[in-house]
Amino acid sequence: MNITDIIVIVVIALIIGLALNKLIKDKKLGKKCSGCPYAGACTTCSSDNIENIR
């Protein structure tokens, strides 16, 4: 394994790590779609709170 391989592994790990981090963060915030501008509002809805609303 040469230095280029190590750099590539680090870059790939960084890219995938950042992507996963964002996905996990969004999941914790209750968003179902990463990136969607309306995800915060539109996916806060669950059967329970619809039942409450009704």
Add this chain to the structure above:
Amino acid sequence: MKVALTGNPNSGKTTLFNTITGKIEHVGNWPGVTVEKKEGKIKKELNRSGEDIVAVDLPGAYSMSPYTSEESVTSEFILTENPDVIINIVDSTNLARSMFLTTQLLELGIPVVVALNKSDMNDKKETKIDVDRLSEKLNCPVVKTVATKSSGNGLEQLISEAAKLGSSKHKQQGPRILGASKPQNKDEFEAADKRRYDFVNKVKNEVEIRKISSEMQTRQDAVDRIVANKWLGIPIFVAVIWLVFSISQAWLGPWLADAFVGLIDAFYGLVEGLLGGSANPFLSSLLLDGIIGGVGAVVGFLPLIMVLFFCLALLEDCGYMARVAMVMDRFFKKIGLSGKSIIPMIISTGCAIPGIMATRTIKDERQRRTTAMLSPFMPCGAKLPIIALFAGLFFGDKGWVGASMYLLAIVVIIFSGLIIKKITKDDSSSSYFIMELPEYRWPSIKRATISMLSRAKAFIIKAGTIILVCNAIVHILQTFNWQLQAVAENAADTSILASIASPVAIILAPLGFGLWQFAASAVTGFIAKENVVGTLAVTFAVTNFIDVEEYALVGGAGEVSVTFGITAVAALSYLVFNLFTPPCFAAIGAMNAEMESPKWLWGGIAFQFGMGYTLAFIVYQVGTLVTTGSLGTGFMGGLIAVSIMVSIVVYLMYKKPSEVVVKNLSEAV
């Protein structure tokens, strides 16, 4: 301090909320866009009080007695959360209708400020409202506002009045319409409503002077007679949709995409150059083809999507889409739905999730569930790259492919609605559809640009997260076999991915695309539909779908079909399959939340799968018969599968209601 923004549907609450908070919540020029409350801090430049003020945007309501579930959100918030101030947004072009709610809000004891919104439209029509007199009659501050304007919009004064009232702990005194006793029964409620209407009309007559009375025929009415005409409405709609798809996918879109893809190519070349030949081939390929190539193939369609959303935002903003709901109403009535079901479907062209959520504006449970089941058939933003890919590669970037998919979706929805009506044995008379048509206005370039950019941002984030991770996994799975040894070049058929996807490919063979690459793409599409394009790029090792020159050099679309191993008819079948099979998992989650019935959810998913499979089978087999004179591969197997699915549906349609149901019904009667 908490300020509640409330008012009738389509009075401009969310536009005002966006302007005072700087947020970008979805707005639309029709009623029922907002179905959940949203919060945001009011901008410092508008709030001089020194105290933090949080604005809460509530769904539109006609009264404090809720009729639909989103109206309940409004009344429940105001009655239980005790906001410090209520800003009542009143559509000043329709004062009498808007003030019914105002009078109810004034009786709650919470300070109220009335924002006379859309005042610019009144100025144009030379309608004068005596603000001071109205304020005196309602016993609350009244401020003229134009929420769509960024300056000179009256919003600073509005916030100042709200802050003043909020900090003074002033108890609002209502106009004493009903007296001390509260209505107790239906007759008393009706009498109370009548007194309220009388009061509202009296106030309106005293404060408003209209040059153009509402009975007079205006230019808007003349346009509506054509655009919403029983016979002309549909051809006009078809022409508009064809034009929108042509601009986005045949004219302006590809031109912009070409330039954009050049940047992605340059980046790919730069990284390739940096790696040289010194990196491990697997690592190099994972980074270049799996991550950059896979994500780049999806992101390359961004300009086409942006142009399409820009055009759709313009159509929404000018008031045309609300007319489409009116035009479609008569077709929807025949299938037991109403024009109200159209709004979720139009919203679904952006994303199926808010579209499915918008079904909660529909009171009738069966209609709501049916609409939630059928809305995902509309081609959402995530499906557009698939449409653009196949339109570009197999049909020479023709705008008709996208437009025909959009229109086919409407036909499929109507046909499916008819089937569901029969299955659910719905024989109720169709409900009336009453919708307030927004006035036509020049669409705002700024609003359309904001809408387009917010969707573009979402698309890029999605490509950089879920699509990127999926492409990396797909690339790894197709590089190794089950012994975790790298498969030889051109031997990807022995990879883990191929062995997982091949059984699925057998089921798809009668549809014309029985290759494991297409099966894998269709499966990853359930995670996010954009994955279909990304996975195709990774599995076929194509890093650039937009620039078709390399294919054109070696013989055009015919050569592409050799690369993909399918015919143009099979490509169309694949497109239909991806559009009409179940949506992504997130949308299925939204269906689950709105349907509130496992039976409806699983029935819906099965129905969507059956519909997608059957349509793709018909497209491929009939198309192949027409173009080659013989049937396509796997005809008999596909025919058996389709016959079984159709038989089940026909059985359910004509099955007599069970005795239990009949008994329950007779008991109910």
